[in-house]
Amino acid sequence: MHLPYRAISAFHATARWRSLTKAAEELGVTPSAISQQVQFLETHLGTSLLTRRGRGIALTEAGERYFEMIDPGIERIATATRNMRGYNAVTVLTVRAAPTLATKCLLPALAGFLDDNPDLEVRIDATNEPTDFAREGVDVELRHGEGRWPGLFVDPVYEETVMPLCAPQLAPPGSLGAADLFGFRLIQSVKTLVQWPDWFRHAGIDMPSRVRRVLFDRSYMTIEAAADGMGIALESDLTTWRERRDGRLVCPMRDPLPLRMVSQWFVCPHQNLRHRKVQVFIAWAREVLSRQPGGGRRP
Structure with a gap:
């Protein structure tokens, strides 16, 4: 069934203003x-x-009822239309990151970005x-690993320092x-690249x-x-900067024997680097991570 949308819009504006003149101005x-x-x-x-x-207009009983039935729907359409008019002005940037890096490093500074x-x-x-860029709508990933992912843009984030950390008490x-x-x-994350046996070998024990x-x-x-006093963790200075800054974690070693490594990488298809949103995010993330107290250095 064909609906006379222009006529419905004209009536809705007239009924809302109770004026042909104001309805005409609006439309x-x-x-x-x-x-x-x-x-x-x-x-x-x-x-x-x-x-x-008199010199004005009024709604008939049928007009009042019809207006009451169509008004909520037209208001929803108007709201949706206003929202969509600004939709193309907003660019969505989707970033994938390991939960610890996202929570400990990106989230505290995200408001500034x-x-x-x-x-x-x-x-x-x-x-x-890891992102399947051919199937998932991710623009750039901060990926944990050894950096060997052929066919993709892979760039080190920063060189981290891994050391024993515990609560001062x-x-x-x-x-x-x-x-x-x-x-x-001894506390350990099973997914980190450096495990306790690696550190002890580094220490010659x-x-x-x-x-x-x-x-x-x-x-x-x-x-x-570790911050709650459960034991001693082997962790990166990059992801523990807030706890160390606040005194919740300290290095208990007379000789920390730090292990330096790169475990976080910017990863994306090469063509994604053409997008301004990816460029500005990578520049911002690199700068944010570098200025965190005790944070790593660019390799």
């Missing part, structure tokens, strides 16, 4: 055109919608799953030697086959467990 036509459209709608419906009252780029709407997809700064760690519960351990599959859980 950018003449009062005569509004009157003709309303008459056409009355013929289409088979009933009178408007009546003259949004303020500086009001045309961007940002979606942070916090997951460890468990062991004060500079109070332990490497062998003393075996007397504590054989790790016993049996030690007290607790394992997590997310680094942010490792960080919180």
Whole structure:
């Protein structure tokens, strides 16, 4: 069934203003055109919608009822139309990052990025799953790993420092030697590139086959467990800068024997680098991560 949309719009404006003149001003036509459209709608419906009252107009009983039925729908259409008019002015940037990096590093500074780029709407997809760029709508990823992903743009974020960290009440700064760690519960994220056996080899010590351990599959859980005094964690200075700044985590080692490595990478298809939104995000993220207290260096 064909609906006379122009006529319905003319009647709705007239009924809302109770004036042909104001309805004409709103729709950018003449009062005569509004009157003709309303008459056409009355013929289409088979009933009178408007009546003259002195020098003005009023709604008939049928007109009042019809207006009440169509007004909510037309207001929803008007709202949707206003929203869509601005939709193309907003560019959506979808970033995938590991949950710990997203929570500990990106989120605290994200408001500044949004303020500086009001045309961007940002979606942070916090997951460890590598992006299938051919199938997923991700613009750029901050990926944890060794950096070997052929066919993609892969650029190191920053060189991190991995070291033992714990709550100060468990062991004060500079109070332990490497062998003393075996007397504590060792906390580890199973997905990090550097594990406790790697650090002990770096320290020149054989790790016993049996030690007290607790394992997590997310680094942010490792960080919180260490800050709560559960044991000593092996973590990056990049993702623990807030806890170290606030004194919740300290390095208890007399000789920290830090391990330096790159485990976070900007990853995306080469063609995505042509987009301004990707360029500004990479520049911003690199700058944010570099200025965090104790943060890494550009390799």
